[in-house]
Amino acid sequence: MSRIPGLRRFFRVERDGAGIQRAVDDELQFHFDMTVRDLMAKGMNADDARREARRRFGDVDVTRSRLSAIDRSVVGRERRAAWWSAFAQDFRYAVRSLRLQPGFAIAVILTLGLGIGANATMFQTVDRLLFRPPAYLATPDRVGRLYLTTSYRGQEFNNSYTGYRPYLDLRENTTSFDAMTPFYASELAVGTGDATREMKIGFGDADFWKMFDIKPVIGRFYTPAEADPQTTAHVVVLSYGFWQTQYGGHQDVLGRQLDIGPAKYTIIGVAPESFSGFSPDPVVAFLSVAGEYGARQTNLKDPWYATYHMQWLEVFARRKPGVSAAQATADLTRAFQISYRKHLADSKGMTPFELARPHAAVGPVLRDRGPNGSTVSKVVVWLMGVAVIVLLIACANVANLLVARALRRRREIAVRIALGVSRARLLTQLTTESMLLAVLAGVAALVIAQAGNGAMMRMLLDQKDGTTSAITDGRLLIVVALLAAAAGLLTGIAPILQTSRGDITSALKSGAREGTVYRSKLRISLLIAQAALSVVLLVGAGLFLQSLANVERIRLGYDVDKLLWVDSNMRGLKTDSATKIALSHQLLAQAKAIPGVQNAALALTVPFWSTWDLGLYVAGIDSVGKLGDFTLQAASPEVFSTVGTRILRGRAFTDDDNTEHAPRVMVVGESMAKTLWPGQDAIGKCVRMNADTMPCHTVIGVAEDIRDGTIDSVALHYYIPIVEYRTSGVGLFVRTRGSPVEQAETVRRMLQKLMPGASYVTVTPMSTIIAPTMRSWKIGATLFTIFGALALVLATIGLYSVIAYNVAQRTHEMGVRVALGAQARDIIGLIVREGLGVVLPGVALGAVIALFAGRWIAPLLFHVSPKDPPVLISVIVALIAVAIAASWMPARRAARVDPNTALRSE
Numbered sequence: 001m002s003r004i005p006g007l008r009r010f011f012r013v014e015r016d017g018a019g020i021q022r023a024v025d026d027e028l029q030f031h032f033d034m035t036v037r038d039l040m041a042k043g044m045n046a047d048d049a050r051r052e053a054r055r056r057f058g059d060v061d062v063t064r065s066r067l068s069a070i071d072r073s074v075v076g077r078e079r080r081a082a083w084w085s086a087f088a089q090d091f092r093y094a095v096r097s098l099r100l101q102p103g104f105a106i107a108v109i110l111t112l113g114l115g116i117g118a119n120a121t122m123f124q125t126v127d128r129l130l131f132r133p134p135a136y137l138a139t140p141d142r143v144g145r146l147y148l149t150t151s152y153r154g155q156e157f158n159n160s161y162t163g164y165r166p167y168l169d170l171r172e173n174t175t176s177f178d179a180m181t182p183f184y185a186s187e188l189a190v191g192t193g194d195a196t197r198e199m200k201i202g203f204g205d206a207d208f209w210k211m212f213d214i215k216p217v218i219g220r221f222y223t224p225a226e227a228d229p230q231t232t233a234h235v236v237v238l239s240y241g242f243w244q245t246q247y248g249g250h251q252d253v254l255g256r257q258l259d260i261g262p263a264k265y266t267i268i269g270v271a272p273e274s275f276s277g278f279s280p281d282p283v284v285a286f287l288s289v290a291g292e293y294g295a296r297q298t299n300l301k302d303p304w305y306a307t308y309h310m311q312w313l314e315v316f317a318r319r320k321p322g323v324s325a326a327q328a329t330a331d332l333t334r335a336f337q338i339s340y341r342k343h344l345a346d347s348k349g350m351t352p353f354e355l356a357r358p359h360a361a362v363g364p365v366l367r368d369r370g371p372n373g374s375t376v377s378k379v380v381v382w383l384m385g386v387a388v389i390v391l392l393i394a395c396a397n398v399a400n401l402l403v404a405r406a407l408r409r410r411r412e413i414a415v416r417i418a419l420g421v422s423r424a425r426l427l428t429q430l431t432t433e434s435m436l437l438a439v440l441a442g443v444a445a446l447v448i449a450q451a452g453n454g455a456m457m458r459m460l461l462d463q464k465d466g467t468t469s470a471i472t473d474g475r476l477l478i479v480v481a482l483l484a485a486a487a488g489l490l491t492g493i494a495p496i497l498q499t500s501r502g503d504i505t506s507a508l509k510s511g512a513r514e515g516t517v518y519r520s521k522l523r524i525s526l527l528i529a530q531a532a533l534s535v536v537l538l539v540g541a542g543l544f545l546q547s548l549a550n551v552e553r554i555r556l557g558y559d560v561d562k563l564l565w566v567d568s569n570m571r572g573l574k575t576d577s578a579t580k581i582a583l584s585h586q587l588l589a590q591a592k593a594i595p596g597v598q599n600a601a602l603a604l605t606v607p608f609w610s611t612w613d614l615g616l617y618v619a620g621i622d623s624v625g626k627l628g629d630f631t632l633q634a635a636s637p638e639v640f641s642t643v644g645t646r647i648l649r650g651r652a653f654t655d656d657d658n659t660e661h662a663p664r665v666m667v668v669g670e671s672m673a674k675t676l677w678p679g680q681d682a683i684g685k686c687v688r689m690n691a692d693t694m695p696c697h698t699v700i701g702v703a704e705d706i707r708d709g710t711i712d713s714v715a716l717h718y719y720i721p722i723v724e725y726r727t728s729g730v731g732l733f734v735r736t737r738g739s740p741v742e743q744a745e746t747v748r749r750m751l752q753k754l755m756p757g758a759s760y761v762t763v764t765p766m767s768t769i770i771a772p773t774m775r776s777w778k779i780g781a782t783l784f785t786i787f788g789a790l791a792l793v794l795a796t797i798g799l800y801s802v803i804a805y806n807v808a809q810r811t812h813e814m815g816v817r818v819a820l821g822a823q824a825r826d827i828i829g830l831i832v833r834e835g836l837g838v839v840l841p842g843v844a845l846g847a848v849i850a851l852f853a854g855r856w857i858a859p860l861l862f863h864v865s866p867k868d869p870p871v872l873i874s875v876i877v878a879l880i881a882v883a884i885a886a887s888w889m890p891a892r893r894a895a896r897v898d899p900n901t902a903l904r905s906e
Helices: 006-009 018-040 046-057 058-100 103-133 165-171 240-247 325-346 377-410 410-418 423-460 474-500 504-509 519-551 577-593 639-643 669-676 740-752 764-809 811-819 823-859 869-895 899-904
Strands: 142-150 155-159 177-190 197-206 234-240 257-260 263-270 285-288 314-321 359-363 563-569 595-605 630-635 647-650 665-669 686-689 698-704 717-723 732-736 758-765
Touching: 006 899, 018 046, 046 504, 058 423, 103 377, 103 474, 103 669, 103 764, 155 165, 155 669, 155 811, 155 899, 165 177, 165 314, 165 325, 165 665, 234 240, 234 377, 240 665, 240 764, 314 698, 325 359, 325 869, 359 811, 377 519, 377 732, 377 764, 423 474, 423 669, 519 764, 563 740, 563 764, 577 647, 577 732, 577 740, 577 758, 595 639, 639 732, 669 717, 698 717, 740 758, 740 764, 740 899, 758 764, 811 823
Parallel strands: 197 285, 234 263, 630 717, 665 698
Antiparallel strands: 142 155, 142 314, 142 359, 177 197, 177 257, 177 314, 234 285, 257 263, 563 732, 563 758, 595 630, 595 732, 647 698, 665 717, 686 698
């Protein structure tokens, strides 16, 4: 048997490199000696036999190297096979143990699933706002959004918007970019007749398609010639989604006509699925900027593409390979300074070059990563951190459950160790079990993330389409996998530490009859951490709820809940002034006659959407403009009763004021009155508009202030009769008796009947217009509350489980106490005090953390201090109440224990 080559290698135990080499040398020496012995048996002397054996063996070093390599390969296969065999055993053991305790498994999976799912949901939002480049963007690391910075009154303003003429200046005077394109997306009417709806359209230039690695699904994209501003090429590329929903995905769509804005466009192609250019929102079609020339109306003497006065475009550029961001920024700044000087020559009222200090920069392609990032993105980033805290609380809770389970299995584990099972193998089994639970929790998290992402995008970020599937999102799958792995390791460490510290002898001897209860300081520490983190989240929730309450309590100066804004769009229809006036009064009369409408009024502007300003001149004031920005509202006499703005002094307009030859009158806001005439009565004062030679507008009333543009400041606002703006496009405020959202479609259909040709009306609830200004506080209040409530539930469950487990382990002790005369209130008080003893240190630690972190969250709050005492006290009281409630039920059970049963229990 020993003569079989290589057989000894399968029985050796050495596994390291030195051991393998020793084994190979022993093997070679063994075979050499056996060969010499055989040759000597055939009659050779010892020396001749050794020489013959060396000849037969050849180069020993080569043979040694070959055998060593074979051995290492065999050892590697053996190790892998052993590892997979052990893993399979551990996996089967974990599955069997969890099947025996389905309630425990479900509790762990749901707890971790909620924690991981919350993080996955927030990651999708943060990824979309701050990290995920636009779909199909080629070389995203070299593409950026251009920011043009100027100073005004000593303050710098970063502007990402510019006009087509400045864009041409930038393109012509830079050498650092191989592609540059303007882009913007706006709502335009799509379709004809009653089916006309405003939809988002994307606009680009000749280099737009070069920025992306795409090909049309069918047809083609528009060409540089068709994107030339001086052409009249009216061609359109449809989005994939619009092609599918409106045309059924038919190939014969090419060549058809589609009404967009005031013109008809020929469909020439379909963009790939999910492509929306640089727009964060889905768009239905793509036009060239030149293709929209007929849709954009201007009163300028110069063509729109040759003027500096229109600024509505954002510019994106791709750096040439090898050009750094600093080089591109310097190059862009020089070009912008050239453009600014040209603009100065064209507009004498601009800030002088030396004071404006124009410079430019290539910023991130995603707006929320740039200098003009929204408050929503800042709140969402904070909420990402909050979601991490929720996951930590969930991990602490699961770790507590696993530790409790390990304590219950303490004697079993001690027996297995006594029988020869290594601690390393036991720890591997525990780790496998925790990782299996984490993987299952990751699957549950994907389901939660899918639902959560849809709710986030639709309800909080106002995105109705374009939700990414959690299952097909590779970036999200990687994040969930990493979070699940981290959660598995974190939750597995606690029972591993608990198991590794155990003393075998004491564990084998332990029993309830002896009155010994194994107390886990680790479980108590985890509960303290849960309580502290819960305090932090609940304080954040309280602060954002208080902020939202403060925002909603603010009097805006008009009623939002019952108000609709109706805008009419003539869609390029050429009409004279008299026709426009007649149509506006027909719309007003029709609106008042609609059932469910309480009142209506014509108006020039709408708060938070549009403003109008003119030069004002007041006797005794050198420059009214230096006192602030004064905004104008031209409206019919019903405007104050319709929108709900109160007249504080004097009177409102009447029909007599709204005639062509009536004396000019004006109603001013209270802050405007105080600014222009401090300490005086504004009634009867004279204000001239446009020039100091114009007739007086006599102030006849003072109205309450309105908020327009920002929630936290009032506007310097004034009103004049609509008759003075006969030729300007006006809209309607409509006050409804019921819900304006429900009335909106009825109002639209009734007014659309009066619109001539392809013109149309849009109806928007005022609450929809105001909503974006409150979105950041609503997001913060909603998600902080959800996460805080989730953390509170998890902490309550964790505290209850620990106390209930400890009480169950102390049954014998409680029986002794009752037998010795302890009353029920004594037992209850003892256990409740122990519960409070765990929670109070956590509450104190959490309060300190919340106060320390408050300075960073302060800019996101509204009229509330991050150290607000009522919020902090409420959270502390709530946590103490939760601790008492979680302790009360186990305490009541302990108080009702039968001494005879307890003393006989083991």
